[in-house]
Amino acid sequence: MNTITKPKTEKAWVHVKPNEVEKLIVKFAKQGKQPSVVGMIMRDQYGIPDVKKLTGKSITKILEEANFKMAMPEDLRALMQKTLELRKHIESHPHDPAPHRSLLRTESEIRKLEKCYKAAKKLPPEWKYEPDRIKLLLH
Numbered sequence: 001m002n003t004i005t006k007p008k009t010e011k012a013w014v015h016v017k018p019n020e021v022e023k024l025i026v027k028f029a030k031q032g033k034q035p036s037v038v039g040m041i042m043r044d045q046y047g048i049p050d051v052k053k054l055t056g057k058s059i060t061k062i063l064e065e066a067n068f069k070m071a072m073p074e075d076l077r078a079l080m081q082k083t084l085e086l087r088k089h090i091e092s093h094p095h096d097p098a099p100h101r102s103l104l105r106t107e108s109e110i111r112k113l114e115k116c117y118k119a120a121k122k123l124p125p126e127w128k129y130e131p132d133r134i135k136l137l138l139h
Contacts, residue, residue, distance in 0.1 A: 016046060018055040025051070025059055026066045034074050035059040072137070073122055079110050080134050087131075107131070 016024075021042070028038045038059055042048040052058050063070075086103040089096070110129050117123040 016048060016054075021046075021048060021051060021055055022057075022062050022066075025062050026068070029063050029066070029068045035063065035070075036074060073113070073117055076110065076113050076117065076123075077138065079106055079113070080129075080138060082106050083110070083131065084134055084138065 024042065024046070025038055028041060029035075033041070039051060042051055048054060051062075055062065057065075060070075083103060083106050086099045086106065089099045090103065093099070107129070114123065114127070114129050118125055118127065
């Protein structure tokens with residue numbers, strides 16, 4: 001018999017209510033945790049495989065509703081951190097060609113994301129990627 005059944009949105013082992021999940025997410029954000037880290041905590045410690053399926057909202061959406069505005073999108077921040085590490089490697093190993101190319105590709109990705117985030121108004125219009133000022137932005 002081929003009957004199509006509607007997929008379950010909650011797993012049987014998840015015994016946490018959506019509003020409790022939102023409170024936990026806000027609690028971890030107050031502790032300074034990034035959204036990806038919050039997602040891993042929810043998965044590993046609370047057994048919640050997918051916050052969005054349980055609550056109907058992503059972690060970043062829940063944080064926005066709770067007035068937790070991130071200064072910079074997490075993926076952009078990670079790419080900028082990567083460029084810092086690549087520059088440090090290039091300083092100590094100037095004849096290694098691979099990090100030079102990786103740095104170019106990473107900075108290109110940062111510039112692409114910069115355009116997208118400015119259009120989506122997640123970054124202010126005057127924000128500009130400047131390799132010399134990365135350390136100030138990240139620390």
